[in-house]
Amino acid sequence: MNKSKVNFWTILFIAVIIYFGFGIVNKVNKKIIDHYDNNDKYVYSDSIFSLITTPENKIMEDTIKTYLTKKGYDVEIVYADNLDIVDKLNGGEKYDAIWASNSIWLDNLNNISTSDSKSTSITPITFGIKKSKAEKLGLVNKNVKMSDILTLIKNKELTFSMANPINTNSGASSYLNILTTLAGNPDVLTSKDLNNNKLKEDMKSFFQGLARTSGDEDFLEKSFINGDYDAAFTYESSIININKELESQHKETLYAIYPVDGVVVCDSPLVYINNHNDEKKEAFLTLQEYILSGEGQDILLRNGRRTWYGGTTNSAPKDIFKKEWGIDTTKYISPLKYPNQSVIKEALKMYVEELRKPVHVVFCLDYSGSMYGDGYASLVNAMDYIFTDKATANMINFTEKDKVDVLAFGSNVHKIGSEKGNNTGKLLEKIREYEVNGATALYPSAIEALKLLKDENDNYNTSIILMTDGDGNIGTFKELEETYQKINKDIPIYSITFGYANEEQLNKMASLSNGKVFDGKTNLTEAFKTVRGYN
Secondary structure: OOOHHHHHHHHHHHHHHHHHHHHHHHHHHHHHOOOOOOOOEOOOOOOOEEEEEEHHHHHHHHHHHHHHHOOOEEEEEEOOOOOHHHHHHHHOOOEEEEEEHHHHHHHHHHOOOEEEEEEEOOEEEEEEEEEEHHHHOOOOOOOOOOHHHHHHHHHHOEEEEEOOOOHHHEEEEHHHHHHHHHHHOOOOOHHHHHHOOOHHHHHHHOOEEEEEEEEEHHHHHHHHHOOOEEEEEEEEHHHHHHHHHHHHHOOOOOEOOOOOEEOOOOOOEEEEEEOOOHHHHHHHHHHHHHHOOOOHHHHHOOOOOOOOOOOOOOOOOOOOHHHHHHOOOOOOOOOOOOOOOOHHHHHHHHHHHHHHOEEEEEEEEEEEHHHHHHHHHHHHHHHHHHHHHHHHHHHHOOOOOOOEEEEEEOOOOEEEEEEEEOHHHHHHHHHHOOOOOOOHHHHHHHHHHHHOOOOOOOOOOEEEEEOOOOOOOOOOOHEEEEEEEEHOOOOOOEEEEEOOHHHHHHHHHHHHHHHEEEOOOOOHHHHHHHHHHOO
């Protein structure tokens, strides 16, 4: 056969593959895009059963989809943290069912009719401490009160990591657990209890022991495994997940402590939203029946959820609920009562404004030439949100206790300014005035940020928030790595991608610092709001 003919047919074959390949991809992408509007809000479909749930329930995703499909129902599952679920529903997004971590968040729904709520499992909040540390501190096989843990923290014998109370259920539940027990275990926590000065001082002391804050439970587990921390205050199921991974890596596991003066228990409710659609109601009841069946409950049980009700059991899988990890399912846990919604909101506001450990954050903002136009406008809008009273609504505002630095980088790195957290308006003025120009000094900006934080004392939690839309082309990762290792401090680098950011570079920086990369390509302001939950 003629060589030119071979080339022609080869080229034609490749062209056909590419054409149909792109067609398939476009159909898949269209299917995904069709479920969200231009404001990134979920678009409800009358023909698809939609469930909004928390990321911890991803363990059931494939099983749920397979089961409901076999029963003749199309299903879509959307994931969001508990407070985001509330915000989405109150903001007008429509779903058919909610599977939350805790019933307390359902009380925040406005004018949304729900029914058929049933708990699918229970998960106590526990304090997991490295086994050797727990033994050294005399906490193994002992009745421990929250005040005992406070004393250890005050004596600088113990630090811990915890999810952020403002945007996670485990963080909020842990916080309310600490608050209630240190308040002396009132029948129900009240506003009067919150205004007790001794309680406030005890809470401030407690949070001085907070070594790392996480914006979600999954990252809390990952950062703990990859880091070097004494303890974690989180779900019992998370302690189990952490220990499984630590054990597989031949690392020391955690020992679970359940304060005898009270433990918060999360009930994982699955609830129907009344959308007046009989087929959707049937799909929901089918799903709920399955999750509460022996098969569904076994999946949850194997992932560390307590699926028995009434307190104790002798039949929990011993390879999951291990006694050597301090997990004793035959021992009764004293559950605490949750306060009402107004008290919870007041308590969370008090955490932000008075109790939490202050932070020292360095923002590294990309002002390279590629940010000209829309990129610059999006950046200014995002910082306008973070640095003004707009952030107060979501309780992610800085306070006067905090320290904030801003670096701008193009071909070079320039310090825009340093201010207390209650004076960030001045920084915003300078951010608006700074001009876009030059290349992308990504690594030098991170190195300069590390230098600003290296001498900060332990009274502050430190972090770097880096935003870029391109490829770091000045400096090297090796230079950053050498600087980070020389400083030898736990300073996470959180990066936000925008435009054509080089995610490989940013992921390496995250791995180096036990940080994380966030996607800001769709909505940069939302990305900055999210990352604020991690520092």
